Amino acid sequence: MEAAPGLVDPWTSTFLAPSDLKKSHGPEASTASGLVRLRPSQARELLRAGVTLLAVTPAGKDGLGPQAALAAPDPTGVPQVLRAPSALQVRFSQAGPKQNPLAPLQLYQSLEKSFQKAKDYRKKRDQARKAEKEYRKKWRDYLEALKRLRKSSPGKTPGKAPATRPASSPASKPSSRPASRRAAKASAPAKKGGKPAKAPVRPKRPAPFKTDPTLEVLAAALEGKIPVRFEAHTALEVKKALQLAWKFRLKTVLVEPWEIDPEDLPRAAELKAVVLYGPLDRPRPAFGEPGFRPALLSRWTAAGLPVALGTRGVLAPRFLRDQAALARSLGLSRSRALQAVTQAAARAAGAASLAGSLEAGKRADILFFRGDPTDPSIPPERIMVGGRFLPKEARQ
Numbered sequence: 001m002e003a004a005p006g007l008v009d010p011w012t013s014t015f016l017a018p019s020d021l022k023k024s025h026g027p028e029a030s031t032a033s034g035l036v037r038l039r040p041s042q043a044r045e046l047l048r049a050g051v052t053l054l055a056v057t058p059a060g061k062d063g064l065g066p067q068a069a070l071a072a073p074d075p076t077g078v079p080q081v082l083r084a085p086s087a088l089q090v091r092f093s094q095a096g097p098k099q100n101p102l103a104p105l106q107l108y109q110s111l112e113k114s115f116q117k118a119k120d121y122r123k124k125r126d127q128a129r130k131a132e133k134e135y136r137k138k139w140r141d142y143l144e145a146l147k148r149l150r151k152s153s154p155g156k157t158p159g160k161a162p163a164t165r166p167a168s169s170p171a172s173k174p175s176s177r178p179a180s181r182r183a184a185k186a187s188a189p190a191k192k193g194g195k196p197a198k199a200p201v202r203p204k205r206p207a208p209f210k211t212d213p214t215l216e217v218l219a220a221a222l223e224g225k226i227p228v229r230f231e232a233h234t235a236l237e238v239k240k241a242l243q244l245a246w247k248f249r250l251k252t253v254l255v256e257p258w259e260i261d262p263e264d265l266p267r268a269a270e271l272k273a274v275v276l277y278g279p280l281d282r283p284r285p286a287f288g289e290p291g292f293r294p295a296l297l298s299r300w301t302a303a304g305l306p307v308a309l310g311t312r313g314v315l316a317p318r319f320l321r322d323q324a325a326l327a328r329s330l331g332l333s334r335s336r337a338l339q340a341v342t343q344a345a346a347r348a349a350g351a352a353s354l355a356g357s358l359e360a361g362k363r364a365d366i367l368f369f370r371g372d373p374t375d376p377s378i379p380p381e382r383i384m385v386g387g388r389f390l391p392k393e394a395r396q
Contacts, residue, residue: 001368001369001370001381002368002369002370002371002372002373003358003366003367003368003369004050004338004342004366004367004368004369004373005342005343005355005356005357005358005365005366005367006050006051006052006053006342006355006363006365006366006367006383006384006385007049007050007051007052007053007317007320007321007341007342007345007367008051008052008053008054008055008341008342008345008346008349008351008355008356009051009053009054009055009310009311009317009320009341009345009349010055010276010278010308010309010310010345010346010348010349011055011057011255011276011278011310011311011312011348012054012055012056012057012310012311012312012313012314012316012317013056013057013058013312013313013314014038014046014054014056014071014073014313014314014315014317015035015036015037015038015054015056015071015079016034016035016036016056016058016314017034017035017036020034020058021058021059021314023059024058024059024060024061024065024066025058025059025060025065025066025067026060026061026064026065026066026214027064027065027066027067027085027088027213027214027217027218028213028214028217029066029067029213030067030069030084030085030213031056031057031058031066031067031068031069031084031085032069032071032081032084032085035056035069035071035079035081036079037076037077037078037079038073038077038079039077040075040076040077042077042315043073043074043075043076043077044075045315045318046073046315046317046318047073047075047383047385047390048318048379048380048383048390049317049318049319049320049321050320050321050367050380050383051073051317051318051320052072052073052355052363052365052383052385053070053071053072053082053346053349053351053354053355053363053365054070054071054072054073054317054349055068055069055070055086055087055310055348055349055350055351056068056069056070056071056079057087057089060089060091061091062091062092062093062103062107063090063091063107063110063111063114064088064090064111064114064214064218065088065089065090065091065231066089067084067085067086067087067088067089067217068085068086068087068088068089068229068349068350069081069083069084069085069086070082070083070084070086070349070350070351070354072363072385072386075390075391082351082354083350083351083354085217085220085226085350086226086349086350086351087226087227087228087229087253087348087349087350088217088218088220088221088226088227088228088229089229089231089255090111090228090229090230090231090241091230091231092104092107092108092230092231092232092233092237092238092240092241093231093232093233093234093237093256104232104234104236104237104239104240105240107240108240108243108244111244112244112247114218115218115221115222115244115247115248117215117218118215118218118219118221118222119219119222119248121212121215121218121219122215122219122222122223124209125209125211125219128206128209129209131206132206132209135203135204135205135206138203139203141200142200142201142202142203145200146200149199149200221248221250221251222248222250224249224250224251226251226350227250227251227252227253227274227347227348227350228245228250228251228252228253229253229255229276229348230244230245230252230253230254230255231255231256232254232255232256232257233256233257233258233259233290234258234259234290235259235260235261235264238254238257238259238260238261238264239260239261239264241254242264242267242268242271242273245271245273246267246271250271251272252268252271252272252273252274253273253274253275253276253308253347253348254268254273254274254275254276254305255276256276256277256278256292257275257296258290258291258292258293258296259290260299265303265305268303268305269303269304269305273305274305274306274307274308274344274347274348275300275305275306275307275308276307276308276309276310276348277292277307277308277309277310278309278310278311278312278323279309279310279311279312279316279319279323280292280309280323280326280327280330281323281326282312294330294331297327297330297331297332298331301331301332301336306336306339306340306343306344306347307327307332307336307340307344308340308341308344308345308347308348308349309323309324309327309340309341309345310345310348311323319376320341321341321373321374321375321376322376323340323341324337324338324340324341324374324376325337325374325375325376327340328374334372334374337374338373338374342355342356342357343356343357344356363386363387364384364386364387365384365385365386366383366384367380367382367383367384368380368381368382368383368384369381
């Protein structure tokens with residue numbers, strides 16, 4: 001019996017509400033907050049097909065697009081959100097018969113400004129967090145100093161007037177200091193030499209930092225916490241996407257590149273980019289676009305770029321192994337076809353630290369086969385999800 005990691009669909013609409021399937025989203029709204037449950041029978045169907053993790057991605061506009069959210073299917077149909085956001089979608093492509101040839105250049109300039117703004121935002125946010133951390137330390141020190149002062153002067157509270165004031169001498173002159181300062185001085189214990197101890201200075205809290213949801217997502221991409229998925233089809237779109245990723249050192253996923261300048265292959269390889277298609281048997285697009293060509297798979301493989309496969313549908317992830325078999329028929333080796341729906345798919349989904357391979361520290365999502373895992377005609381014998389075997393009734 002052969003063991004394989006659980007299947008990961010890096011590009012799916014599962015758990016999206018019908019309204020979210022029709023409208024485009026931006027990076028400011030969290031995808032995780034709008035996920036809906038499936039019918040238990042549908043969820044079990046996904047699990048029986050070996051799908052253990054999904055990157056739910058709504059439709060987006062040109063430029064900055066939506067967030068992706070990692071969700072695990074459950075036999076009850078309730079999505080288990082594991083990470084949100086897990087990736088950011090950026091769209092360089094254009095849809096429609098009237099395309100602007102300068103659109104990729106204009107989008108590059110707009111996106112460059114957005115990421116630069118996020119870079120400045122991240123710097124100010126880190127400074128604000130550092131100031132808040134220093135303030136909390138000073139506040140703890142201030143409270144400790146007050147405790148020590150109260151212990152050294154029992155029965156008196158620093159900073160407040162005593163309960164009874166002593167009668168003033170006729171010969172004494174009136175003091176020009178405020179009563180509160182005189183009281184604090186009188187209540188403070190005397191140091192050596194007869195001088196009273198000073199009350200600690202209360203630290204001033206820094207101004208609160210106002211967070212921006214869109215810039216927070218971009219900052220996460222700049223920090224390498226989530227990958228950026230560039231939907232770029234033509235050679236010019238791919239070139240500008242790689243330039244942007246190179247400038248800001250982003251974790252890069254090229255979504256459905258249909259052509260690429262050979263000069264850009266080394267840069268894509270140095271960025272360790274992942275190529276994402278979904279699905280391979282999708283009809284060729286209209287408007288004269290080149291579309292997917294089978295020779296592209298061998299081209300990415302020769303350049304050292306892993307290929308990931310998604311389905312884009314609501315219940316289509318159950319056909320992930322069919323996509324792997326189709327990739328094998330188009331020239332991918334057995335190991336690379338399996339990685340296209342496991343390890344490479346996890347990287348494209350922003351789940352490389354959670355799933356995609358059988359390693360310590362990752363989710364224990366394991367499929368057991370009596371045969372080739374990339375052969376869709378052979379169902380998994382047993383399915384482990386999160387360290388627990390799927391019950392027999394859920395596999396029927």
